Amino acid sequence: MYTExxxxxxxxxxxxxxxxxxxxxxxxxxxxxxxVNRARIAKVKVEIFSPVTDTRYDKSAVVSHxxxxxxxxxxxxxxxxxxxxxxxxxxxxxxxxxxxxxxxQVCTSLANxxxxxxxxxxxxxxxxxxxxxxPEIMALAESVTKLHAVCVKCGSPALxxxxxxxxxxxxLLGEKESYEPRCRxxxxxxxxxx
Numbered sequence: 001m002y003t004e005x006x007x008x009x010x011x012x013x014x015x016x017x018x019x020x021x022x023x024x025x026x027x028x029x030x031x032x033x034x035x036v037n038r039a040r041i042a043k044v045k046v047e048i049f050s051p052v053t054d055t056r057y058d059k060s061a062v063v064s065h066x067x068x069x070x071x072x073x074x075x076x077x078x079x080x081x082x083x084x085x086x087x088x089x090x091x092x093x094x095x096x097x098x099x100x101x102x103x104x105q106v107c108t109s110l111a112n113x114x115x116x117x118x119x120x121x122x123x124x125x126x127x128x129x130x131x132x133x134x135p136e137i138m139a140l141a142e143s144v145t146k147l148h149a150v151c152v153k154c155g156s157p158a159l160x161x162x163x164x165x166x167x168x169x170x171x172l173l174g175e176k177e178s179y180e181p182r183c184r185x186x187x188x189x190x191x192x193x194x
Contacts, residue, residue: 016142016143017108020145023124025161026158029094032092032118033070051098053076053098072092081110089115097125100133107140122161124160126179154186
């Protein structure tokens with residue numbers, strides 16, 4: 001498992017990419033907030049980003065389902081992350097699956113410049129398919145932490161975000177009224193078997 005370190009933007013210590021992934025309600029944002037707060041305790045300069053399209057809780061903060069929050073900057077495209085301060089040592093990215101196709105290269109560029117990049121997002125969409133650029137970012141990362149929710153049907157570890165409403169678009173912002181966590185078995189009972 002990854003041991004947290006403070007990465008500096010210089011040649012002494014290299015940057016890295018860490019991914020926190022899983023289904024909805026698995027604690028991804030909570031873990032992102034925890035890691036960022038640890039960096040802040042260490043007096044490391046941190047910047048947090050979220051997609052401008054995700055307005056479920058707060059436009060200028062990353063907020064977990066437990067309502068823990070941390071200030072963030074909403075951006076409309078991944079390239080905006082490259083405009084960070086020269087002093088920034090850690091970049092947190094929430095809801096990465098909603099960013100454009102440039103996010104893997106942006107994460108790589110930041111890591112190559114010595115920044116510790118922490119990316120949180122859904123690894124699969126509501127149909128159980130890889131979501132957005134998350135698979136590519138996971139392949140580029142030094143560490144991947146896959147979190148699981150609890151299946152609301154049977155209590156097993158849940159890796160799927162089961163959609164409760166009849167909408168076939170890949171992106172549908174919602175919470176408990178629109179989604180519930182399910183294990184593989186319970187997901188396939190009512191969902192599309194892949």
